[in-house]
Each structure stands twice: as structure tokens, then as C-alpha cells.
Amino acid sequence: MASIAYQLLNDHLLEGELRQGEEIKIKIDQTLTQDSTGTMVYLQLEAMDIDTISTELSVAYIDHNMLQTGFENPDDHQFIQSAAEKYGLVFSKPGGGICHQVHLEQFARPGKTLVGSDSHTPTAGGIGSLAIGAGGLDVAVAMASGFYYLKVPKILNIRLSGKLPVGVNAKDVILTILGKKTVKGGTGYIVEYSGEGVKSLSVTDRATICNMGAELGATTSIFPSDEVTEAFMRRHGREEQFVPIHATDDAHYDEVMDLDLSTVVPSVAKPHLPDQYAPIDSLGKVKVDQVAIGSCTNSSYTDMMKVAHILKGRKVHEDVSLVISPGSATILGALSENGALATMIQSGARVLESACGPCIGMGQAPKSGATSLRSFNRNFKGRSGTKDAKIYLASPETCAASAIKGYIASPSELEGLDEIKEPDHYDHATNYLIYPKPKDERPSETIMGPNIKPFPVAEPVEDKISKKILLKAGDNVTTDDICPSTAKLLPFRSNIPKLSEYAFSTLVDDFKERAEKNHGGIVVGGDNYGQGSSREHAALLPLYLGVEAIVAKSFARIHRSNLINMGILPLVFKNPDDYDRIMEGDEITLSNVKASIESGEFIMHTPAGDVELIGDFSAREKDMLYEGGYLNYTKNRRDVE
Numbered sequence: 067m068a069s070i071a072y073q074l075l076n077d078h079l080l081e082g083e084l085r086q087g088e089e090i091k092i093k094i095d096q097t098l099t100q101d102s103t104g105t106m107v108y109l110q111l112e113a114m115d116i117d118t119i120s121t122e123l124s125v126a127y128i129d130h131n132m133l134q135t136g137f138e139n140p141d142d143h144q145f146i147q148s149a150a151e152k153y154g155l156v157f158s159k160p161g162g163g164i165c166h167q168v169h170l171e172q173f174a175r176p177g178k179t180l181v182g183s184d185s186h187t188p189t190a191g192g193i194g195s196l197a198i199g200a201g202g203l204d205v206a207v208a209m210a211s212g213f214y215y216l217k218v219p220k221i222l223n224i225r226l227s228g229k230l231p232v233g234v235n236a237k238d239v240i241l242t243i244l245g246k247k248t249v250k251g252g253t254g255y256i257v258e259y260s261g262e263g264v265k266s267l268s269v270t271d272r273a274t275i276c277n278m279g280a281e282l283g284a285t286t287s288i289f290p291s292d293e294v295t296e297a298f299m300r301r302h303g304r305e306e307q308f309v310p311i312h313a314t315d316d317a318h319y320d321e322v323m324d325l326d327l328s329t330v331v332p333s334v335a336k337p338h339l340p341d342q343y344a345p346i347d348s349l350g351k352v353k354v355d356q357v358a359i360g361s362c363t364n365s366s367y368t369d370m371m372k373v374a375h376i377l378k379g380r381k382v383h384e385d386v387s388l389v390i391s392p393g394s395a396t397i398l399g400a401l402s403e404n405g406a407l408a409t410m411i412q413s414g415a416r417v418l419e420s421a422c423g424p425c426i427g428m429g430q431a432p433k434s435g436a437t438s439l440r441s442f443n444r445n446f447k448g449r450s451g452t453k454d455a456k457i458y459l460a461s462p463e464t465c466a467a468s469a470i471k472g473y474i475a476s477p478s479e480l481e482g483l484d485e486i487k488e489p490d491h492y493d494h495a496t497n498y499l500i501y502p503k504p505k506d507e508r509p510s511e512t513i514m515g516p517n518i519k520p521f522p523v524a525e526p527v528e529d530k531i532s533k534k535i536l537l538k539a540g541d542n543v544t545t546d547d548i549c550p551s552t553a554k555l556l557p558f559r560s561n562i563p564k565l566s567e568y569a570f571s572t573l574v575d576d577f578k579e580r581a582e583k584n585h586g587g588i589v590v591g592g593d594n595y596g597q598g599s600s601r602e603h604a605a606l607l608p609l610y611l612g613v614e615a616i617v618a619k620s621f622a623r624i625h626r627s628n629l630i631n632m633g634i635l636p637l638v639f640k641n642p643d644d645y646d647r648i649m650e651g652d653e654i655t656l657s658n659v660k661a662s663i664e665s666g667e668f669i670m671h672t673p674a675g676d677v678e679l680i681g682d683f684s685a686r687e688k689d690m691l692y693e694g695g696y697l698n699y700t701k702n703r704r705d706v707e
């Protein structure tokens with residue numbers, strides 16, 4: 067009768083009907099935050115005026131803003147730690163590891179719901195958890211109230227058969243899927259995996275595949291919970307938390323795709339999108355300057371050991387800088403005990419701490435015009451910290467082989483490709499975790515350093531909006547375009563005024579000036595506007611700069627919710643060709659906005675004539691827009707008590 071996704075949605079259903087496209091309210095068992103979005107989450111939680119959380123488990127990780135070149139990042143860490151103490155959260159100290167990897171090892175559970183303020187939260191789908199990435203405010207509400215709203219997605223079933231050849235990684239599987247479906251192919255879907263090929267994939271392989279479901283635009287991805295899951299949980303000392311979960315034979319799927327794992331080959335995503343799939347054989351000799359291995363996609367113990375086997379007794383090419391960041395302190399500890407760390411160091415690799423690091427441009431920016439090959443999940447322009455760098459994505463095995471060869475090389479060009487045997491038991495690095503104190507011993511205040519500034523809150527929507535089109539952008543605008551995040555800017559995630567100077571700066575140099583000169587305005591985009599990160603900063607910066615509506619051909623899921631949460635109208639062209647009639651600099655008017663929100667039909671008066679727009683809002687979303695965003699909505703209803 068039911069897919070895994072629908073079983074879990076049904077088990078957690080609080081309001082609404084499980085009918086595709088309908089908004090439902092579900093119970094949330096767990097939340098996670100990381101530091102780059104977390105400061106805003108805890109500022110919002112503070113604004114909700116609660117004293118304890120409603121989830122079974124909430125964890126606050128520090129893994130993104132790890133460079134401490136000034137007081138800003140450590141101040142943010144301290145604020146988050148103090149919020150964790152005040153509200154009764156588990157706090158994972160800097161050095162403990164990347165949130166998704168640590169969560170998979172120590173906390174994620176089959177059958178549980180998880181909402182996280184990071185778009186790669188679906189990584190936990192690898193263990194059979196229904197794990198969804200969301201904007202910070204949604205996560206704050208989930209913590210405060212224990213619930214989350216979502217539109218019931220369609221289900222895409224990917225049936226796996228066969229087994230991956232040695233030297234081919236789960237990363238090659240998801241790159242293959244991305245090549246076929248593109249970065250917007252998963253929008254509106256949960257991707258559910260099944261078939262006899264599933265049992266040949268470890269939980270961390272499954273997690274790699276679920277992780278990059280975010281790049282498909284999917285709401286989440288999920289695998290069954292089976293004997294492989296049980297063995298994983300036993301190795302992590304959590305076998306009592308195992309529950310089996312399978313789809314029933316007559317499960318309904320909206321779309322089905324078949325993939326034979328034995329046909330998957332070592333591959334890359336070429337610059338600058340994760341769907342730019344190419345088999346390595348088709349590339350010719352692409353010289354690499356930098357190779358980076360790690361990230362929440364590919365930093366498991368097994369991935370690290372595959373890398374160590376390839377590096378053993380070999381030397382990193384003299385023109386290549388190889389950097390490796392193991393995903394968690396638990397893994398780093400295991401690698402140091404079994405000698406793999408020494409192998410990596412002897413090969414000439416630079417070993418970094420367990421954190422996001424170069425994935426988010428937190429150090430290791432490539433040199434000008436460099437080619438950098440990374441085992442990460444995103445290769446958006448500028449994300450590495452170097453605007454003209456060319457980033458390729460590949461598996462850890464391909465990365466290691468390429469670091470030796472000096473060009474993008476298939477792992478089969480080198481020997482050392484063994485199956486990896488996992489330890490029977492992982493020794494968790496629990497000393498990085500701080501567990502909450504009993505309620506009456508918790509502090510009543512958080513600690514805020516001078517970098518933490520108040521965040522903007524929207525006004526109720528105006529009935530007439532007459533504004534200029536400040537920017538007309540193309541397809542697939544990323545949240546890295548709207549709110550760039552490099553080592554220089556990440557320290558200002560809790561300082562919106564400062565961050566707003568860089569709004570849209572990968573696209574234009576003067577967005578803030580344009581917005582100030584025109585007292586706010588409208589932004590126009592193409593398809594899949596706001597893809598990528600869950601950062602609500604990509605809505606907060608436009609809000610702060612007076613942007614009242616974004617008009618696009620289509621929106622990425624999390625960003626669309628973030629815009630509504632911040633009281634900004636996300637409107638879609640009824641006829642996508644009308645995009646061509648709008649020019650940057652046009653003065654436009656939206657009248658009868660309130661009635662249009664109700665009906666879902668908007669008319670935008672433009673110099674080229676009237677353009678029809680659609681705003682397909684749920685009843686709750688309409689109220690949020692009328693009332694000036696989710697925070698006002700929540701406060702108005704005391705919904706969190």
C-alpha cells in the first residue's frame with residue numbers, strides 16, 4: 067500500500083491529508099543545525115520566547131565557520147553553545163565533525179523525522195530517516211513546537227539492480243542520476259530507492275546518494291532500513307535503535323527509473339553545476355591544480371580508507387595540492403589508530419580538521435584560473451572562494467588517483483582498489499559532545515558577542531507594490547549567487563547589514579546601491595531560482611534591502627519557503643515566455659495584492675503590457691504573507707506553546 071516515504075509521513079501526520087500537493091503538518095522527532103545558519107535559528111528561537119524544546123533530540127553542530135581569523139566566528143560558536151545550554155540541546159563542539167556525518171554515526175534513526183537548517187540534511191535518508199532540509203525559521207519552529215509543514219511531494223522510485231564494480235563509488239551513482247535528471251529534476255519529489263541493488267550499498271554509500279538528492283532539488287531521498295542498516299547501527303553501538311522499514315509490494319510511485327549499478331562508471335560533474343555529468347573516459351587529459359577530499363558527501367571511514375589505499379606508497383603529483391578532511395573526529399581517530407593517517411601524510415597530502423572546509427570556501431581557495439577536483443557536492447561558480455576557478459566533482463577514489471597522476475584519472479589507472487573492511491566497532495569521539503543539563507540547572511540567558519546584530523522582520527504585505535526591476539537574472543540562480551559564502555563573508559551570517567553589501571555579488575557589483583537608490587524593488591529570475599543551500603540569508607538580504615517580490619519561471623523548494631517565511635512574495639510567470647518581455651530597470655506595479663494572494667492570480671503592469679503571475683499559496687502561507695512572515699505569524703498565534 068505504501069512507499070517508505072508515505073509510511074513515515076503517515077506515522078507523523080498531525081494535520082491535513084496525504085494527497086499530493088496538499089500542505090500537511092508533521093511531527094518532527096529530531097532537528098539539527100550547523101553554525102552558519104544556526105546563529106539565525108537561535109536568534110529566532112530567542113524571539114519566540116520559549117524555555118525548552120519539543121523535539122526528542124536537537125543537536126547544534128559547529129562545522130562550517132571554523133576559521134577563527136577574528137572574533138566573529140568564535141563569538142558565534144559561543145552564542146550557539148549558550149543557546150544549546152539554555153534550551154536543552156546537544157552541542158557538538160568545533161572539531162567533532164561535519165553535522166551530517168556525525169548525525170549519521172551517532173544520532174540518526176530509521177523511522178524518525180529530522181529537520182535541519184542545512185540543505186544536505188537528507189543525508190540521513192541513508193539510514194531510513196525522513197530527513198528534510200529547511201530554512202532556519204522552520205527549524206526554530208520545529209524545535210519550539212515539534213512540527214513542520216510541507217507540501218506532500220510526489221515519489222520518484224529509483225530501482226537499483228546489480229552491484230558497483232570496484233573503484234566505482236556511490237558518488238558516481240548520484241552523478242549519473244544527476245546527469246539524467248538535472249538540477250531541477252527532483253523538484254517536488256521524494257526520491258525513494260529500492261531493488262535488489264540496495265543491499266550491495268553500505269549505509270554511508272546510501273548517505274552519499276541521499277546527500278546529493280539535494281542537488282536534484284528533491285524534498286528528500288530515502289533508502290529502506292534493512293540488515294545493512296542494522297549492521298551499521300551495531301558497529302556504532304546503537305543496534306537497539308534499529309527498526310526495519312520497507313515499502314510494501316503494491317507501493318504507489320509517481321515515477322519509476324531503473325539503474326543497473328554494474329553499468330555505472332567513474333565520472334565527474336564539470337564546472338559549474340552538479341548535473342554536468344561526464345564519464346572520465348570522455349574527458350581527455352584535464353590537468354588538476356588542487357584536489358580536495360571530504361565534505362558531507364564523501365568523508366566516511368570507508369571513503370577515507372579507499373583514498374589511503376590508493377595513496378599508499380605513492381607521491382602526490384608535484385603540481386597538485388591535495389587536501390583531505392575526514393568527516394568526523396570518530397573517523398579521524400580511527401584513521402590515526404590504523405595508520406591510514408600516516409599513509410596520507412607520507413604521500414604529501416595536507417590533512418585538515420574534520421569540518422566543511424574548502425567545500426564552503428572556508429580556506430583552501432584555489433589559485434587563479436585553477437582546476438580543482440573535489441569529492442564534494444556543489445561546484446557553483448565562486449563557491450570555492452576563487453571566482454575563475456573550475457571545479458569538478460568526483461568520487462574520493464577518482465580524486466586520489468588524480469592527485470597522484472596530476473590530471474583527472476580513472477581509479478582503474480592505479481592499483482590498490484580493494485574492498486574496505488569496516489571495523490566491528492567504532493569508538494565514538496564523544497568528548498566533542500556536550501549534553502544538556504537538567505532543566506532547573508540550565509542558564510536563562512544566551513551570550514551574544516558584538517558581531518550578532520538584530521535581524522530584519524517583514525511588514526505585512528502592501529496592497530499596491532510599485533517598484534523597479536532591480537535585477538533580471540537567468541536560470542538556476544543559486545543561493546551562493548544571492549548570498550555568497552566564503553571565508554570572508556561567513557563570519558557575518560549573524561550580521562545582515564554587513565552581509566547585504568554582497569547581495570547578488572556573483573551576478574552584479576552594485577545590487578545594494580540599486581536597492582537603496584530605488585527604495586527596494588523586484589528581482590526577476592528564470593527557472594529553479596534559489597537552488598542550493600537552505601540559507602535563509604538569501605531571503606533576509608533581499609528583505610533587508612527592501613525587495614518585496616521575486617518573479618521567476620520556477621523556484622527551488624527551500625528558497626521558496628524561505629521567501630514566504632520572510633514575507634517576500636515568490637511569484638511565477640503564468641506564461642514563461644513573458645520572462646522575455648520584462649527588462650531590468652522596468653517600473654512595474656502589482657495592485658490588489660491582498661486579493662491576489664487569496665485568489666493566487668496576479669497581474670503585473672509592465673512597460674510591455676500586463677503580465678499574468680501565479681502565487682500558489684496554502685492557507686497558512688497566505689496568512690504568513692498577510693502578517694509579515696512566519697515569525698509574526700507564529701507570535702500572533704502563540705503557535706509554539
Ligand code: MIC
Nearest residue numbers: 102103184185186599600601
Ligand atoms: C552549503 O552546502 O551550501 C551549506 C553551506 O552547507 C548550506 C548552508 C548554509 O548556507 O549555511 C546548505 O547546504 O544549506
Ligand code: SF4
Nearest residue numbers: 186361362422425426
Ligand atoms: Fe558542509 Fe559542504 Fe556539506 Fe554544506 S555541502 S554541509 S558546506 S560539507
